[in-house]
Amino acid sequence: MSERKDEQWLDDQLRQVVNGATPVLDAEQWKRKYSREYQTLLSRSRESGQPNTGASRIVRWVRESSIRRFAVAAVVVGVVGVLLIGRLGPDTQRPVTGSSSIAQSPDKMMTMMSLQAAYRQGGTEALDRQFDQALRMLGPRTTSMSLKELLEG
Amino acid sequence: MESKPDSVLVERAVRGDGDSFTELCRRYYGPMVAIGHAILRDRHLAEDAAQQAFAKAAVNLPKLRKADQFGRWVAAICRNEARDLARTRQAPRLDGEVAEAAPDTGESCEAVKRALSRLSAETREVVFLRFYDGLSYDQISAVLGISEQAINGRLRRAKRKLAQYLHRDGLDEVNI
Numbered sequence: 009m010s011e012r013k014d015e016q017w018l019d020d021q022l023r024q025v026v027n028g029a030t031p032v033l034d035a036e037q038w039k040r041k042y043s044r045e046y047q048t049l050l051s052r053s054r055e056s057g058q059p060n061t062g063a064s065r066i067v068r069w070v071r072e073s074s075i076r077r078f079a080v081a082a083v084v085v086g087v088v089g090v091l092l093i094g095r096l097g098p099d100t101q102r103p104v105t106g107s108s109s110i111a112q113s114p115d116k117m118m119t120m121m122s123l124q125a126a127y128r129q130g131g132t133e134a135l136d137r138q139f140d141q142a143l144r145m146l147g148p149r150t151t152s153m154s155l156k157e158l159l160e161g
Numbered sequence: 162m163e164s165k166p167d168s169v170l171v172e173r174a175v176r177g178d179g180d181s182f183t184e185l186c187r188r189y190y191g192p193m194v195a196i197g198h199a200i201l202r203d204r205h206l207a208e209d210a211a212q213q214a215f216a217k218a219a220v221n222l223p224k225l226r227k228a229d230q231f232g233r234w235v236a237a238i239c240r241n242e243a244r245d246l247a248r249t250r251q252a253p254r255l256d257g258e259v260a261e262a263a264p265d266t267g268e269s270c271e272a273v274k275r276a277l278s279r280l281s282a283e284t285r286e287v288v289f290l291r292f293y294d295g296l297s298y299d300q301i302s303a304v305l306g307i308s309e310q311a312i313n314g315r316l317r318r319a320k321r322k323l324a325q326y327l328h329r330d331g332l333d334e335v336n337i
Contacts, residue, residue, distance in 0.1 A: 030191060035183045
């Protein structure tokens with residue numbers, strides 16, 4: 009028996025054994041049997057009949073692809089990060105008003121709260137200015153000063 | 162309607178067009194019943210699995226990301242449905258049932274049924290898709306998501322295996 013004939017024989021056997029009389033879907037019966045699922049499908053025509061705003065189109069476009077979702081998430085994280093850094097770092101946008109507005113006397117200028125306020129307003133430059141101003145207001149001091157004199161002063 | 166590509170019908174069905182979805186169901190009913198039959202080994206249960214698969218597809222259609230892959234997607238649903246049915250209903254064995262409507266053609270036919278039952282589910286599925294309703298390679302490709310060459314390769318391997326099993330079963334004239 010030739011190879012071709014053998015394969016033909018097997019094909020005929022398989023056709024007989026598998027024997028698929030063409031299945032035909034009775035669509036109406038299916039719709040009745042699975043009416044809830046079919047109604048769910050049909051209900052989308054009402055939803056899609058509503059005005060399709062630009063925002064909803066963009067949301068759908070983003071949701072279609074995981075890469076787009078990741079890209080949008082990355083942009084959101086980046087923007088939030090930039091905003092946080094901007095808030096926590098020195099405020100360079102605000103005009104530097106000088107240390108005199110923060111504290112009036114050198115001892116008050118040197119408090120942690122006053123220094124922190126100066127840093128927030130103008131960064132390290134404002135901090136330097138505050139140190140300089142405090143030193144200027146204190147004036148020159150002798151290096152040989154007793155503890156008692158220092159405390160009295 | 163007949164000539165509309167799957168992607169067009171899917172997009173319409175997603176927007177709630179029942180006729181487009183029904184058309185998709187009609188288009189893929191044969192392949193789905195074949196897939197169900199390969200797993201369940203029962204024509205009626207296979208039709209149940211196919212119809213349940215379409216019901217799930219109707220609900221979950223918006224989740225289908227690539228509209229042109231509807232056949233592949235619904236085939237995966239159908240396999241799951243058929244496996245669930247097989248677990249719950251304890252489908253009859255292939256060698257006892259395969260061709261309900263087929264006349265008993267003798268010893269060789271029985272041997273082919275036994276050989277088919279020994280194939281892996283994946284291999285048996287290709288055989289069923291090809292011989293169940295004379296589906297074209299193009300139609301099978303739409304359901305399995307593989308190239309026509311790959312389908313041909315799977316079919317040849319399936320036939321060689323069947324020939325081996327038949328030979329072991331005493332039918333030594335099969336030579337592929």
